[in-house]
Amino acid sequence: MIAIYARQSVERENSVSIETQIDYCKAAIKPDEKQAGIKIYKDHGASGGNTNRTGFKEMIKDIKNGCISKVITYKLDRISRSLNDFTVILQVFKEHGVEFVSSQEAFDTSSVYGDLILKMLIVFAEFERTSIINRVKDAYSKRSDIGLYMGGRRQYGFNLKDDFINGIQTKILVPDKNELSQIIYIFNYYSAQNTSLRSLAENLNLNTITPLNGTVWSSSKLSAIIKNPVYVKADINVYRYYESMGVKIVNSPSLFNGTYGARLYGRTTHNSSLSDWSDMKLVLCRHKGVINSETWLKCQLKLDKNRRFGSSVSNKSSYISGSIICSLCGSLMTTVKSPKSDGSFRRYFICPQKSHKKTCEGCICTIYADDLENFIDKCIYEKLLQIKSEYEKNSALNKTYINRIKSRLKDIQLQQDKLADIILNGSINNDLLSSLNRKANALSLEKNNILNTLDNFKTKKNAESGSFLPCQKWFEAGLSQKKAIFQLLVKKVIIFKDGSCEIIWNI
Numbered sequence: 001m002i003a004i005y006a007r008q009s010v011e012r013e014n015s016v017s018i019e020t021q022i023d024y025c026k027a028a029i030k031p032d033e034k035q036a037g038i039k040i041y042k043d044h045g046a047s048g049g050n051t052n053r054t055g056f057k058e059m060i061k062d063i064k065n066g067c068i069s070k071v072i073t074y075k076l077d078r079i080s081r082s083l084n085d086f087t088v089i090l091q092v093f094k095e096h097g098v099e100f101v102s103s104q105e106a107f108d109t110s111s112v113y114g115d116l117i118l119k120m121l122i123v124f125a126e127f128e129r130t131s132i133i134n135r136v137k138d139a140y141s142k143r144s145d146i147g148l149y150m151g152g153r154r155q156y157g158f159n160l161k162d163d164f165i166n167g168i169q170t171k172i173l174v175p176d177k178n179e180l181s182q183i184i185y186i187f188n189y190y191s192a193q194n195t196s197l198r199s200l201a202e203n204l205n206l207n208t209i210t211p212l213n214g215t216v217w218s219s220s221k222l223s224a225i226i227k228n229p230v231y232v233k234a235d236i237n238v239y240r241y242y243e244s245m246g247v248k249i250v251n252s253p254s255l256f257n258g259t260y261g262a263r264l265y266g267r268t269t270h271n272s273s274l275s276d277w278s279d280m281k282l283v284l285c286r287h288k289g290v291i292n293s294e295t296w297l298k299c300q301l302k303l304d305k306n307r308r309f310g311s312s313v314s315n316k317s318s319y320i321s322g323s324i325i326c327s328l329c330g331s332l333m334t335t336v337k338s339p340k341s342d343g344s345f346r347r348y349f350i351c352p353q354k355s356h357k358k359t360c361e362g363c364i365c366t367i368y369a370d371d372l373e374n375f376i377d378k379c380i381y382e383k384l385l386q387i388k389s390e391y392e393k394n395s396a397l398n399k400t401y402i403n404r405i406k407s408r409l410k411d412i413q414l415q416q417d418k419l420a421d422i423i424l425n426g427s428i429n430n431d432l433l434s435s436l437n438r439k440a441n442a443l444s445l446e447k448n449n450i451l452n453t454l455d456n457f458k459t460k461k462n463a464e465s466g467s468f469l470p471c472q473k474w475f476e477a478g479l480s481q482k483k484a485i486f487q488l489l490v491k492k493v494i495i496f497k498d499g500s501c502e503i504i505w506n507i
């Protein structure tokens with residue numbers, strides 16, 4: 001059985017509703033998991049500061065009884081806000097073979113990078129950095145994230161039909177056979193060698209096939225169709241394509257199984273020299289795609305290649321873009337492509353106030369994106385090592401302290417035994433007896449305190465067991481994982497006039 005756990009916080013207003021959280025969790029369930037059954041556990045108005053929550057306790061009971069194979073939650077902090085609690089809970093999951101998935105942090109405990117990101121998130125959970133602004137955004141973007149129709153014109157090849165999803169009225173795309181056969185023709189034609197958008201348009205117009213809202217086909221109309229992921233049978237390669245463009249992908253990679261079409265939401269910040277896809281979101285739809293991913297991707301590459309020679313639109317996002325700040329004017333620096341002599345391109349960061357409005361001097365040298373990325377790569381690795389060593393140092397200090405109080409515990413036990421002997425065997429007067437009793441009480445109080453302290457350390461030790469952060473994995477991580485870790489660790493990177501930079505850390 002799959003467990004969905006939702007908790008509404010008491011800590012903050014504007015927090016995401018239980019229903020929204022459940023919608024997100026449901027969207028993270030893989031199709032083949034649905035028959036296993038789903039059980040939903042809820043805690044209204046409960047704090048994440050402790051685990052004394054009705055729904056939560058019920059879920060742990062079911063886990064211990066072996067009924068649950070996977071726990072899905074909206075965000076990690078729904079489970080717990082405390083590092084100690086969290087790691088103890090994860091231990092319980094592990095012991096009972098339960099996988100753990102967070103719908104918003106895009107990882108699960110069964111994947112390699114999931115482990116790295118998870119361990120880091122646990123560290124940051126203690127710092128309580130979650131902003132209210134993010135939460136409001138969550139609620140706003142919900143409709144698109146669960147694949148609901150967001151309005152807009154009808155797409156060539158599909159008609160709109162009223163439908164319900166999770167009780168919300170929406171629309172579903174229904175295929176139009178005639179139009180879809182044109183779509184297939186368009187993709188097959190354009191993916192072939194030595195064809196162009198112009199020759200495709202001429203061909204279609206000769207055959208008196210008319211597009212929507214217009215009488216003739218044009219290159220721009222065709223390019224819009226070819227770029228649209230609504231037609232593709234979205235699989236893992238399509239996922240990777242959008243991932244490499246810096247698009248945020250709502251569904252997990254495992255759902256990209258080559259069956260369904262997808263939609264792209266959001267706006268590109270776009271002008272003549274740059275385009276940033278990092279505000280775009282891709283979400284899987286519920287209608288079936290018609291173009292296989294190989295053909296579709298072939299067409300994207302062809303479009304991208306032709307576009308590159310037309311205008312210099314950047315087609316690859318860097319994991320650091322969106323966090324690089326010009327020290328002179330405070331603007332967010334953007335990436336621009338510059339051609340190299342061998343025909344390839346190199347990206348560099350520039351202050352937009354310098355490149356467009358000429359109101360900022362900017363820095364005196366070129367900040368190449370790959371140089372800056374390499375530098376930040378190394379800094380992040382060192383930061384991870386530093387976090388790791390701080391944890392290890394702490395646990396070494398704790399060990400010395402534990403040994404000291406453990407030997408004190410032995411002392412107390414010896415003294416208690418001695419006192420018991422005196423009281424039982426000696427003939428002693430009342431004055432001495434009451435003084436001995438006071439002494440015995442003081443000893444047992446101290447003993448209890450020590451036992452409590454040892455208990456606390458035991459929980460902490462679980463939290464720190466094993467090598468705490470697999471730092472080396474940082475270099476192997478993909479773009480979206482790096483971006484997630486980077487955004488957790490780094491507040492911003494400031495570029496100074498002389499081209500030097502300073503990283504402002506979150507931790």
Ligand SMILES: [Zn+2]
Nearest residue numbers: 326329351360
């Ligand atoms: Zn500037």
